Amino acid sequence: MLTLYQRTDCPFCWKVRIALTELSLEYEAVDTRLGEKHAEVLRLSPTGNVPVLVDGDIAIWESSVILDYLDHRYALGRLIPFEPVAETRVRLLQAYSDKTVGISLRDLVFEKRSKPKHEWDNDVIRQSEEKWATCQAWLESEIGNREFFGDRFSAADCALAARFGIAEAYGAEVPAECVELRRWFLSVKARRSWRDAYPTSFIRTG
Amino acid sequence: MLTLYQRTDCPFCWKVRIALTELSLEYEAVDTRLGEKHAEVLRLSPTGNVPVLVDGDIAIWESSVILDYLDHRYALGRLIPFEPVAETRVRLLQAYSDKTVGISLRDLVFEKRSKPKHEWDNDVIRQSEEKWATCQAWLESEIGNREFFGDRFSAADCALAARFGIAEAYGAEVPAECVELRRWFLSVKARRSWRDAYPTSFIRTG
Numbered sequence: 088m089l090t091l092y093q094r095t096d097c098p099f100c101w102k103v104r105i106a107l108t109e110l111s112l113e114y115e116a117v118d119t120r121l122g123e124k125h126a127e128v129l130r131l132s133p134t135g136n137v138p139v140l141v142d143g144d145i146a147i148w149e150s151s152v153i154l155d156y157l158d159h160r161y162a163l164g165r166l167i168p169f170e171p172v173a174e175t176r177v178r179l180l181q182a183y184s185d186k187t188v189g190i191s192l193r194d195l196v197f198e199k200r201s202k203p204k205h206e207w208d209n210d211v212i213r214q215s216e217e218k219w220a221t222c223q224a225w226l227e228s229e230i231g232n233r234e235f236f237g238d239r240f241s242a243a244d245c246a247l248a249a250r251f252g253i254a255e256a257y258g259a260e261v262p263a264e265c266v267e268l269r270r271w272f273l274s275v276k277a278r279r280s281w282r283d284a285y286p287t288s289f290i291r292t293g
Numbered sequence: 294m295l296t297l298y299q300r301t302d303c304p305f306c307w308k309v310r311i312a313l314t315e316l317s318l319e320y321e322a323v324d325t326r327l328g329e330k331h332a333e334v335l336r337l338s339p340t341g342n343v344p345v346l347v348d349g350d351i352a353i354w355e356s357s358v359i360l361d362y363l364d365h366r367y368a369l370g371r372l373i374p375f376e377p378v379a380e381t382r383v384r385l386l387q388a389y390s391d392k393t394v395g396i397s398l399r400d401l402v403f404e405k406r407s408k409p410k411h412e413w414d415n416d417v418i419r420q421s422e423e424k425w426a427t428c429q430a431w432l433e434s435e436i437g438n439r440e441f442f443g444d445r446f447s448a449a450d451c452a453l454a455a456r457f458g459i460a461e462a463y464g465a466e467v468p469a470e471c472v473e474l475r476r477w478f479l480s481v482k483a484r485r486s487w488r489d490a491y492p493t494s495f496i497r498t499g
Contacts, residue, residue, distance in 0.1 A: 133431045134393055145378055152384040160377040171366040172351055178358040187340055225339045 089114040092128050092139040094121060095286040096256075098189065099150035100138040101249035104284035106154050109240060110162045114140075151181055154242045166242040173238055180229065180236045180243035183222075188250045191218035192259070199257050219259055227265045235271065240278070248275045249284075256289045295320035298334050298345040300327060301492040302462075304395065305356035306344040307455035310490035312360050315446060316368045320346075357387055360448045372448040379444055386435065386442045386449035389428075394456045397424035398465070405463050425465055433471045441477065446484070454481045462495045 089107070091114050093100035107114050119125040119137055129135045132148035139148045140156070147153045158166040168174045195215035198207050226247070230236055236243040251261065251272050261268050275281055295313070297320050299306035313320050325331040325343055335341045338354035345354045346362070353359045364372040374380045401421035404413050432453070436442055442449040457467065457478050467474050481487055 133389060145381060147381055147385065149385055149388040152381055152388060155384060156377055156381045159380060171362055174365060175351060175353055175358060175362045178361060179353065179355055182355040182358060183339060 090117060090141040091115070092117045092119060092125060092131070092141070093137050094119050096253075096288050097137060098246075098249040098253050099185070101252065101284060101286060102184075102246045103138045103140065103150055103153050105245040105248055105280045106157055106166060106242065108280035108283045109245065109278075110157055110165060112157065112161060151185060151242070151246075154181070154245065158242070165239075166237075166245065168238060168241070177237045177241045177243045180241075181246045183226075184243065184246035184250050188219070188222050188247070191215065191222050192250065192254055192257075195219070195259060196253060196257055216259055219254060220262065223261065223265050223268060227268050230267050230271055232267065234274070244275065245280075248272075248281065251275070252281075252285070252289075256286075296323060296347040297321070298323045298325060298331060298337070298347075299343050300325050302459075302494050303343060304452075304455045304459050305391070307458065307490060307492060308390075308452045309344045309346065309356055309359050311451040311454055311486045312363055312372060312448065314486035314489045315451065315484075316363055316371060318363065318367060357391060357448070357452075360387070360451065364448070371445075372443075372451065374444060374447070383443045383447045383449045386447075387452045389432075390449065390452035390456050394425070394428045394432075394453070397421060397428050398456065398460055398463075401425070401465060402459060402463055422465055425460060426468070429467065429471050429474060433474050436473050436477055438473065440480070450481065451486075454478075454487065457481070458487075458491070458495075462492075 089112060091100070091103060091107070093103070093116055095101075095118060104116075117125075117127070119128060124135045125137070128137060128139050131139050131141065131146040134148060136148070138150055138153060139146055140153045142156075142160075145156075147156050154166055158164070167177055192215060194211050198211050198215075235241060236247060254260070261272055263269075295318060297306070297309060297313070299309070299322055301307075301324060310322075323331075323333070325334060330341045331343070334343060334345050337345050337347065337352040340354060342354065344356055344359060345352055346359045348362075348366070351362075353362050360372055364370070373383055398421060400417050404417050404421075441447060442453060460466070467478055469475075
């Protein structure tokens with residue numbers, strides 16, 4: 088049995104839940120709270136951050152490494168292609184989602200999550216939205232007319248699905264000019280993994 | 294022919310140079326300057342950061358993905374083990390080096406690199422040294438009596454070698470109580486990859 092220490096609205100945890108569901112793996116979720124270090128997580132991980140996945144004797148405390156592990160242990164090549172060029176593409180897009188997209192959305196999310204609407208700093212929000220628009224323009228050109236970011240629904244798609252989900256939940260929807268991204272996001276939302284992994288703390292969309 | 298866009302004293306670039314040398318791969322290094330965005334790097338990468346490795350048609354702009362690519366394309370399993378538990382261990386340690394160790398040393402390096410000695414903020418330096426000490430204590434327990442962080446010299450060892458090299462160059466040497474880390478670092482410094490990949494801008498040590 089797999090155990091996932093997580094926070095339901097953390098994009099890294101959401102990514103892992105999508106991967107687990109895509110691979111039809113059963114798991115027990117242990118919820119932790121924003122701003123609190125969970126005792127078991129502190130024992131299992133040198134960073135004290137979620138997600139942490141426990142599988143028997145092994146504890147994995149880094150979301151992209153969790154996806155590697157799940158793929159290589161349970162589903163060889165389903166989320167991360169074998170062929171080095173296709174693999175590299177998926178890994179780069181996952182890294183872009185984890186870092187560049189994550190940073191672009193961070194201020195927007197922090198501002199809206201932590202304050203009542205009348206206290207929002209709209210300059211901060213606008214700057215964050217501009218960075219997110221730059222990311223989306225690049226991703227629009229990257230996906231082109233492919234069905235997914237990988238040759239199939241990949242680790243990159245797991246990561247980006249969660250980020251686009253966060254953006255939407257905080258009012259930063261995909262703009263009309265990003266035709267390919269809108270198509271991709273609709274197709275992501277039609278999957279069981281979207282329904283099953285959606286944060287319980289969000290109002291359901293799509 | 295491989296081309297590496299890099300900065301000689303960037304720890305992510307250093308990690309990649311160690312990996313290239315460990316795998317006996319020839320490459321051309323194109324040096325970029327701190328604080329400047331290189332036009333070709335901006336064209337090749339959506340982040341504009343180094344390192345970027347170019348191999349024919351493919352440009353890889355994330356250091357851990359570069360190591361994956363080199364391993365899977367040129368040296369299957371030399372830097373990243375196949376077996377999922379050993380692989381996970383190497384990936385987690387590389388991620389710990391890239392993020393947690395990197396953050397621990399950042400303020401120390403920025404402070405000493407950017408200012409004359411009489412302007413250093415010694416509180417900032419001490420806090421950074423304390424974080425680095427915490428990292429080393431954890432790494433000491435992780436390596437135990439193993440020869441390397443991987444079952445052999447691995448992607449984790451490439452990453453950590455560069456970080457320990459940076460720390461040493463900025464006066465934060467491995468403390469006497471970290472017996473295993475001192476042994477490991479001496480063994481790292483005896484390798485050709487240490488000599489060949491050492492930053493040209495540093496005074497040579499070891």
